[in-house]
Amino acid sequence: MEGLIELGRQDMDPSRRGVLGAGLFSVALTIPGWPDVLGRMEAFKTGRATRIGMPEVDMVIDMTAKVSELVDLFGGRHTRPMAAAFMVNTVADYLGADASDDVRKAMMAAASDLSYLTGYMAVDEGLHGLAQRYYVKALELAGASGDHLTYCRTLRGMSVQAVDLGHGPKAMDLADAAAAASPAAGPRLRAFIAGQQAHAAAQTGDRTGAFRYLREAEAAIDRAESRGKTVGRYDPAALNYHISQVRYELGDTTGSIEAMQQADRLRHSVYRRIRVQRRGTLAERQLKVGHLEAACETWTSALDEWPMVQSGRADDRMRTMVELIRPHTKNAHARALYEQARTVLPASMH
Structure with missing residues (x-):
């Protein structure tokens, strides 16, 4: 203590x-x-x-x-x-x-x-x-x-931290440990763990394992949703986020964009911090496949909400936005976004 x-x-x-x-x-x-x-x-x-x-x-x-x-x-x-x-x-x-x-x-x-x-x-x-x-x-x-369940949730959280930092093998170990430690987990928690296992597996290049875990997550979330509205942070929006991450890790940027857009539609009205972060990620991927104006629209929606969010990861997405959009300011949409960013963001972020 x-x-x-x-x-x-x-x-x-x-x-x-x-x-x-x-x-x-x-x-x-x-x-x-x-x-x-x-x-x-x-x-x-x-x-x-x-x-x-x-x-x-x-x-x-x-x-x-x-x-x-x-x-x-x-x-x-x-x-x-x-x-x-x-x-x-x-x-x-x-x-x-x-x-x-x-x-x-x-x-x-x-x-x-x-x-x-x-x-x-x-x-x-x-x-x-x-x-x-x-x-x-x-x-x-x-x-x-x-408390087995909190022990399991914490291991899952540690796996999320590891995979977001690019430590795929460690993330896989932690996600597997979470799965092994949760014999009494309900379907919603089991879905979250399986989705996390899928993301970690994809980052290590295990395509077969990644899609197997995604199928497990989909089956578990279907069971959870069939029970009606329950308290739980893992929902179809979160599942689509994991689908997006798996597809991106495995090289399918277009598929990852589609899944991220679906996640955003499902979670449009809640979780502002997550929305700002993930829209920033979505825009980066849209730009990567050459959809500049779509990326600008997505970034604008994130930038509009950024002032209401106090988050280091949201700040990172905005810094990245400025870096990526600066070379495209001959485009009217990109120029408008860049000027808005210079007005809204502190000088240290652009």
């Missing part, structure tokens, strides 16, 4: 963020297996005057859900320090408070989910070493609480 508190305190301190962010993603990171983390953090100091119950657990769960909504709408630049402060000032005290065994395990599970989300926000800012530290703490807390 002390390691988690210190990590959160450092993350809250602006003077330390450069140091924290300097830690790069490590493909050699040792990932504790489920038997290794099971019960590892049971030695929390208890016996304080404070005693907690399920209302405190529910509050942490609800707070994490609210932070997650804010991240998807606006990005993690401002919400991550808020999450770290909540972890240090509230959750840490709850973890050390007197409680029944059931409540203590439930609180550790809730803290695991918060640690995972905070790591996810660090990824969004490009602080990959910091993200890995949060992810490992999430694994340890999941093991302490016996």
